[in-house]
Amino acid sequence: MQFLTNIRANPPLVFLAAAVSCGLGAGVFMGTHILRSDPTVLVSKNTRRNDPYPWLKVGPERNLKLYAVNQKFEQRKD
Numbered sequence: 001m002q003f004l005t006n007i008r009a010n011p012p013l014v015f016l017a018a019a020v021s022c023g024l025g026a027g028v029f030m031g032t033h034i035l036r037s038d039p040t041v042l043v044s045k046n047t048r049r050n051d052p053y054p055w056l057k058v059g060p061e062r063n064l065k066l067y068a069v070n071q072k073f074e075q076r077k078d
Contacts, residue, residue: 038064
């Protein structure tokens with residue numbers, strides 16, 4: 001309850017609390033996004049038993065970066 005009394009006494013703390021909350025929320029979101037979508041991360045033992053090397057299935061045309069400047073991937077000529 002002391003937090004709420006400090007907010008009432010000093011209103012600019014609302015913006016600071018909102019910025020910190022948004023930063024923490026974005027960090028949690030990015031962490032869960034990477035755990036769910038990155039093929040190089042193995043989370044459960046069932047995944048390891050069924051497919052121990054999931055990163056081998058990633059094709060050269062799949063983008064794994066969060067932000068890519070060039071969205072076109074060319075086919076490799078082996």
